[in-house]
Amino acid sequence: MAAASVEGTGQSPTLVVSGSISTSHSKQAQPSPDEEGLSSTQKRRRKRRRGRAKNQPELATGTHHQQRTPDLNSSSQPQTGGEGITSPKGKKAARRRGRKRWQARNTQGVEQRTTGADQSGDLASQRFSGSSEKSLKPQSKQRPETKSDNRGPSATGEVQRPKRTQGFRQKTPYGQNNSPLYAALDLGTNNCRLLIARPEERGFRVVDAYSRIVRLGEGVDSQKRLSDAAMDRAIEALANCHRKLSDRGVARSRLIATEACRAAENGSEFIDRVKTETGLALEVVNRETEARLAVAGCASLVDHEADGVILFDIGGGSSEIVWLDLRNRCGARGYALTRFIRSWISLPVGVVNLAERHGGVHVTPDIFEAMVEDAADHLAAFSLANNLTEAIASGRVHMLGTSGTVTTLAGVHLGLKRYDRRRVDGTWLDDSDVSRMIDELRDMPYEARMENPCIGADRADLVLAGCAILEAIRRRWTCPRLRVADRGLREGILTELMAADGVWARRRSRSRFDRGRQGNRV
Structure with missing residues (x-):
């Protein structure tokens, strides 16, 4: 007979054999009575199932589990089927215990995240309610704990990084109240026109407009001077424009005068009068500038x-x-x-x-x-x-x-x-x-x-x-x-002002930067 013993050192069990080997096999190598009369394929299938059963941990105890060879004939083992695997009732119980553990972990993580959010909300409300620095100190001590609480375990047991909700400014589109206002005024021979607009991603949106026929150039062709009645009509219209500019809080503007003030002998005197009575500084542009502004204002229709x-x-x-x-x-x-x-x-x-x-x-x-x-x-x-x-x-x-x-x-x-x-x-x-x-x-x-x-x-x-x-x-x-x-000219003025300030160039570069940051956050 061969003497066999199992020596365990805390590691995987090692089989030590001494003496001569007889023709009788060990108990594990002997086929069970149920396997008599089975084909070789069925025997291999049962052998694989016994291997899977050996690798299953014992879920009933809360101590550290060691892998051991199950004794199929032992009465201490759970009830198994004829093929040596865990019964359906045991599998169902194991799945139920696993679901309970998973729910317990998730519930704990949600409670921790909710607690952290409540503490952050309380801190924010104290800041906006005007609380003293002394009352804020206990909350500031909890901030590291809140940060660590946000890292709750996932469904797989792995620790996930918290979602970053702050630290990045939201992209503010054009057309909102924080965008600057631009204005363009065109005092022509016949009309006085004002346009107030706000830049957008591809152009601008008109916020306010004003137009009145003043016929400033009435009689200039024959008399070479601006008449008093024409200047009074123009100044009245310009005073309305000044009120609109003040009420809207325009950041950038350009106010031009064209042919009537160019051709009239008293054109410069009229410009000074406008400055004194309305506070608007008009710019008399030459004909080349007028032609270029017309192109800038209408180029999108080409x-x-x-x-x-x-x-x-x-x-x-x-x-x-x-x-x-x-x-x-x-x-x-x-x-x-x-x-x-x-x-x-x-x-x-x-x-x-x-x-x-x-x-x-x-x-x-x-x-x-x-x-x-x-x-x-x-x-x-x-x-x-x-x-x-x-x-x-x-x-x-x-x-x-x-x-x-x-x-x-x-x-x-x-x-x-x-x-x-x-x-x-x-x-x-x-x-x-x-x-x-x-x-x-x-x-x-x-x-x-x-x-x-x-x-x-x-x-x-x-x-x-x-x-x-x-x-x-x-x-x-x-x-x-x-x-x-x-x-026409007003749209051209607004286009040149916004292009000179680079509002569209900044929007394009900022959009690319935001897209890059969003890509890094994924």
């Missing part, structure tokens, strides 16, 4: 597929025409198109001085032709006219008009019962539609022009003078399409 644009602004005392050569723009859009100004011209004729010279109330076809010829004489000074004609021949050049004249034509063309900027701004008109609208307005009597909702009494005597300037431009350069822009 066709993305166009190779060139003839942009014109028919004002009260002057008219600016700009050629944008876009054949090499390389995908540039918006404000960036101001870099592609090929040439520009400023005509010393506008709706006010042209109507004063030829009359605007009762306009006959002969008077209308005289106004067209008057405007056409100034177009001869355009030095790059021939090159522009060649560019138009390619068929990918369109007109872009910004003035009360083209918006009126669009409103009449659309048959609006009331002027609607949302429908007019950006409207496309074919060349035939423009010709038909000009003929319709020319044949319309003065009373009918006054009653038209898109013209009104303020523009009834000026609209045909504007149509004459537009007709002179169309006869010089014929384009198949015209796009209407109900925007």
Whole structure:
């Protein structure tokens, strides 16, 4: 017989054999009576099941469990099936005990996190309620404990890091009250316009607007001076603008005056009077600046597929025409198109001085032709006219008009019962539609022009003078399409101010930075 013993040193059991080995096998190696008559496959399956049963820990005791070889014939073992595995009732009990332990751990973690949140909320309420520093000291001692309590165990028993809820500023979008306000004022020969806007991610949102017809340039063409009545009307409108700027708390603004103050001999005196009586410092801009601002304000309406644009602004005392050569723009859009100004011209004729010279109330076809010829004489000074004609021949050049004249034509063309900027701004008109609208307005009597909702009494005597300037431009350069822009110098001023401050550049870089931080937090 062989003597066998098990020596345990606290590690895995080791089998030591001494003596001679007889032909009888150990009890573990002998097959059970139940296995007699089974195939080899069934025997291997039972052997694997016995191996799994040996590896299961004893869940009944709370002490440290050691792996030991189960005795299948022992009566102290739990009831097993015929195949030597744990009964279904035992498995169900083990799963029930596991669920209870898991629920206990999660409940404890939630209570700890809730306690930490309550303590943090109490601390915050004491800070805002004006409590003394002495009352805050006991709470500050609990802050390390609260921080550690937030690290509750997970469902798998692993310690998870707490979710970071503070330490990162939320991204504040444009359009909220914390964004600065910008303002642009355009005191022209006929109108006084104010626009207050707030920058957004891709442009700006208008907060307040003001417009009034003051006819500051009335009589300047003949007398070369601003009349007292015209200056009084303008100062009254500017005082209203000053109140709006003060009430809104505008951070940045630019206030410009155009042709009327440029041409009048007492223009500088009027600027000083405005400063004294209203507190507004007006800036008299030259014609080149006026043309550039018109492009900046209307550039977003340029066709993305166009190779060139003839942009014109028919004002009260002057008219600016700009050629944008876009054949090499390389995908540039918006404000960036101001870099592609090929040439520009400023005509010393506008709706006010042209109507004063030829009359605007009762306009006959002969008077209308005289106004067209008057405007056409100034177009001869355009030095790059021939090159522009060649560019138009390619068929990918369109007109872009910004003035009360083209918006009126669009409103009449659309048959609006009331002027609607949302429908007019950006409207496309074919060349035939423009010709038909000009003929319709020319044949319309003065009373009918006054009653038209898109013209009104303020523009009834000026609209045909504007149509004459537009007709002179169309006869010089014929384009198949015209796009209407109900925007202009004010929008250009706001665009330049915001671009100079880098509000859109900061927004783009901040968005990239926020995206990077969010990616690091995942």
